[in-house]
Amino acid sequence: MTDRYQLSQTWRWNLENAPQLPKEKVVAENVPGNWSWCGLSVDSPLGIAAGPLLNSRWLLYYADLGYDILVYKTVRSSARECYPLPNLVPVEGSQLLVADTTVRAISQMTGSWAVSFGMPSVDPEQWRRDIEFARANLPSGKRLVVSVVGSQMPGEADGHRMLDQLADDFATCARWAVESGADGVEANFSCPNVSTADGQLYHQPQLSGFVAERIRAAIGDSALVLKIGFMEDEHQADDLLRYTSPFINGLAMTNTVSARVSTGDRLLFDGQLRGICGDAIRKAGLQQVAMFRRRMDALAMPLDLIGIGGISSGAHVRQYLDAGATSVAMASSAMTDPQAGVRLRKELKAFRHHSSTNPTWRNMSGRGPALGLSGSPSITIRACSVSDQQRCVSGALVCCGWTAEHFSGCGLRFFGRTIDERKNSLAWSKWRTEFRCTNGDLSAFADDKQR
Numbered sequence: 001m002t003d004r005y006q007l008s009q010t011w012r013w014n015l016e017n018a019p020q021l022p023k024e025k026v027v028a029e030n031v032p033g034n035w036s037w038c039g040l041s042v043d044s045p046l047g048i049a050a051g052p053l054l055n056s057r058w059l060l061y062y063a064d065l066g067y068d069i070l071v072y073k074t075v076r077s078s079a080r081e082c083y084p085l086p087n088l089v090p091v092e093g094s095q096l097l098v099a100d101t102t103v104r105a106i107s108q109m110t111g112s113w114a115v116s117f118g119m120p121s122v123d124p125e126q127w128r129r130d131i132e133f134a135r136a137n138l139p140s141g142k143r144l145v146v147s148v149v150g151s152q153m154p155g156e157a158d159g160h161r162m163l164d165q166l167a168d169d170f171a172t173c174a175r176w177a178v179e180s181g182a183d184g185v186e187a188n189f190s191c192p193n194v195s196t197a198d199g200q201l202y203h204q205p206q207l208s209g210f211v212a213e214r215i216r217a218a219i220g221d222s223a224l225v226l227k228i229g230f231m232e233d234e235h236q237a238d239d240l241l242r243y244t245s246p247f248i249n250g251l252a253m254t255n256t257v258s259a260r261v262s263t264g265d266r267l268l269f270d271g272q273l274r275g276i277c278g279d280a281i282r283k284a285g286l287q288q289v290a291m292f293r294r295r296m297d298a299l300a301m302p303l304d305l306i307g308i309g310g311i312s313s314g315a316h317v318r319q320y321l322d323a324g325a326t327s328v329a330m331a332s333s334a335m336t337d338p339q340a341g342v343r344l345r346k347e348l349k350a351f352r353h354h355s356s357t358n359p360t361w362r363n364m365s366g367r368g369p370a371l372g373l374s375g376s377p378s379i380t381i382r383a384c385s386v387s388d389q390q391r392c393v394s395g396a397l398v399c400c401g402w403t404a405e406h407f408s409g410c411g412l413r414f415f416g417r418t419i420d421e422r423k424n425s426l427a428w429s430k431w432r433t434e435f436r437c438t439n440g441d442l443s444a445f446a447d448d449k450q451r
């Protein structure tokens, strides 16, 4: 019996040979802080990205190993077989900051690999039943997210009809996922390993908005995240945000950085691009998260950002949170080291402990009740810098639908004065305002209010 994904075996073999749940309960440390995924509370910011959780057995296995946001592998509206082996080719690990270059294949996995699956899927009847099983068996405090992708009908020549059909197909999968018990949907708008529109949507902001709106209509209030690929250009990011933000709760990035894979004397995969994952894409992922957070703040779009790419330590998690992520997800390192989540939780606890004497970060987001406030509008507080010695916090308060009255009497001080004192001078009509809190740090405030 295996405890991890077997590279030498097919995707189907791995699907049918999931690890067994540990016999003894794994001790997973608490990760201090208030964490959420798209406004839903979770026990930690740690997730498994779409891919490694091939079915409910894999999902429940990783849920036991310290992960709280579990993304069920991308599914389709009809069964699709996987690309032939090799599906995972280890590559050299230098940081990839440009797409479509060539990377060198190596024999042993040292942290990075090229991924070549082609988004296979079992039949919808099978995955829908399986998600129901996962839902029924997932412990509380954890979130079940299903990754979906639309499939293009072969042979459709009319562009409008083709897009309409693709949007409908995305929406159907998303609706089925929610009906089966998913807390939310991650729509995969990026897969460098398929050349059709379903793999490249995020490069087309208007089309992305069109499909996102169709999915939103199909899933009502359930959370919706778009998974996007590598993007460096701020104007492209702004366009994508403008077209999609009315319909979504968050963005997950960076799917992969695409590259050709060379053995030295020949190109693998017939010279086609494949997605590089793991260590080699961490810098690209961090830069992209920071860029999107900057643009979201500038455009007053308080969306969740799920940081993905090359995470294998608590320090990496912190880097992503510092860059503006609300939560993170891992694929490669969790596959090669199933105990990584348990280790990361220990490391994150140590960071928190350390922070009592040093300036550090806080990152909180959630719906009102998580902060002890009643009502349904969402609130995100992102503290950019915290000094425990000076007992002050500065950063950005992003209010969506809240007014000064909601904070009345809460004791929180902005720039040295209470909300009540300041409510006439703060621009509450805006969604976002800078704050400085001199009344203790915000995480303490949140904890107090929860008790």
Ligand SMILES: Cc1cc2nc3c(=O)[nH]c(=O)nc-3n(C[C@H](O)[C@H](O)[C@H](O)COP(=O)(O)O)c2cc1C
Binding pocket: 049, 050, 051, 052, 073, 074, 115, 117, 119, 147, 188, 227, 254, 255, 256, 277, 278, 279, 281, 308, 309, 310, 311, 329, 330, 331, 332, 333
């Ligand atoms: C084995 C494997 C399968 C994957 N399958 C999918 C998938 O089906 N859908 C998807 O959106 N991303 C998929 N990905 C991409 C991951 O979700 C993630 O974006 C990428 O691996 C970067 O994270 P990492 O550096 O932690 O591996 C897959 C990655 C791996 C390693």
